[in-house]
Amino acid sequence: MPVDDADAWLLATDPALRWQVERDLLGAPPQQWQATRRRIAQEGFGARLLALQGEDGMWAGGAYFPGGFFEDPANQDLPGQPWTATTWSLTALREWGMDPAPLRENGTVERLARHARWEYDDLPYWDGEVDCCINAMTLANGLWLGAEVGAIADWLLAHQLEDGGWNCDWVEGSQRSSFHSTINALGGLLALEEATGGTQAVRTARRRGEEYLLRRHLHRRLSTGESVGPFVDRFRYPFRWAYSVLRALDHLRRASALDGTAPDPRAGEAIGMVRAARQEDGTWLQGPVLPGAVWFAVDVPEAEPSPWLTLHARRVLDWWEA
Template sequence: MVDADVRDWLLDSDPAIRWQVERDLMHAEPAVWQATRDRVATEGFGARLLSLQDADGQWAGGAFFPAGFFDSPEQELPGQPWVATTWALKDLREWGVRASALGDTADRLGRNSRWEYDDLPYWGGEIDVCINSFTLASGAWLGVDVSALADWFTTHRLADGGWNCEAEEGNSTRSSFHSTLNAVRGLLAYERFTGDTRASAARQAGEDYLLRRHLMFRESTGEPVGAFVTRFVAPNRWRYSVLAALDHFRDAGERDPRDPRFAEAIAAVRDARQPDGRWLQDAPLAGRTWFDVDAGEGRPSRWLTLFGTRVLEWAEPDPEPGR
């Protein structure tokens, strides 16, 4: 599905992208892509972000926000900063950095990092579904016992099958596409890193919540849930899109992509592919970052092209592999 020009363009990239291209698009032998993956901690994005870690194990001096954020003019700016510990760990994990490259980070965070909400200890999570999903996945990756946090997801799921970050504040009784996707992604990562399936039924129920809505529609009216579902951006941080949702289902590998409930979302991803086989970056989420990891708005995105290509290969496999 990926032509030679796009393949070479994707390979001419940071190791964080390249190893996934080798594995998912080129179907290289494990020794090939694993060797590239091992470079993520010592070259490019991964090495640069690791070098910015504080001595206490944190990034930017805070758990979810940088130190001093709430007393600074930055809190009045659009978006939020993406430089604190939770975002750094999420990036490093998703880029494929080995947990061993972080040394005793988990212990240092356990001793030194507290949530901005109620000064709660870092690895216990807090009350926000998205924050807890990132913490669950990163804790499992770094070898922390976060089983109690996995249990939290089973008891905080809403009646319609999903989750909503607003529910804990009493502001909603309906699930959110954003929160639900983050929850199921965190739970899948927990299962993969630990082998513990205690929350797999909750994860699958959350996935069913999305599938009942065909990944993009309101169940009550059948109307699109919002324009955000077809606005593709990398990094997507917390934000939902049908591309991110389909990439989760592809990764989980438990659902048949021929299920008709995927059809509209797959079509939306296919329609966003440019004639040259690339996908374009939408408006990046506002807020301070340590450094850029993808193209600007309106330009071809290597991350999105990786995601879009592998989603379509999963959804529409080549009838003549190897041609």
């Protein structure tokens, strides 16, 4: 069904989304959107997810996968992966903009240091592991919670590839970057700069990674000019690990605000894709959602108007057009 009033429709959502609509799309006064933001931990998605944290500080008893996931043979044939374990739950709360105070006060950092181990080689949680995307999320989550994650930042810098991007398959010998891995790594480095100011080395690495995407107009192969795949304009929320030009543009929007720079014209083709996906009623439709178990749904099924995608798309277009 078409949406009659897109602004009213966006405001009739969970506080995790609504405060961003108030601040970024409607220009509400700070006292209004800050009050809405404080409600994330008290009601709706944020409160529900907080209530699911275990006594050990984890969600679903595991770091990246639920506890015991690989011991059950039935799980090997599941489509996708579960999105319920600790890293995904923390990432959701952080990306929704929740104040981390409840998690800091309940000792989440310390409890995870004691109890959480990565599925890869049983490594300590706050030390990270060998996957660029996992380490980038853990870096951002750790900064948000006040954990010591400097070693993960150093690891990301050391594993940037010659072409400027990253690839989680570096452990298999890959020397060519991945759009998916690169956008995740960039998110971690940008979070580091936003939280601490960063260093020249961090800024250089982040801008090299952005240049990797911009030289390819956010969706093309450098060698042939062809699009890297149909995933680039399949917009879906939650983003999870997956790349799309909308997600890349949202990163560039945040980086532009941090650097005080105008949008790069090479992102224009990607902006055209976002505009083309806009429906007559001013909404964007949910694409094919990544399969896997979730605690609860936070957005609509495929082909329905998505409040989250509409927020992100409108925010990106406002930035570009300004």
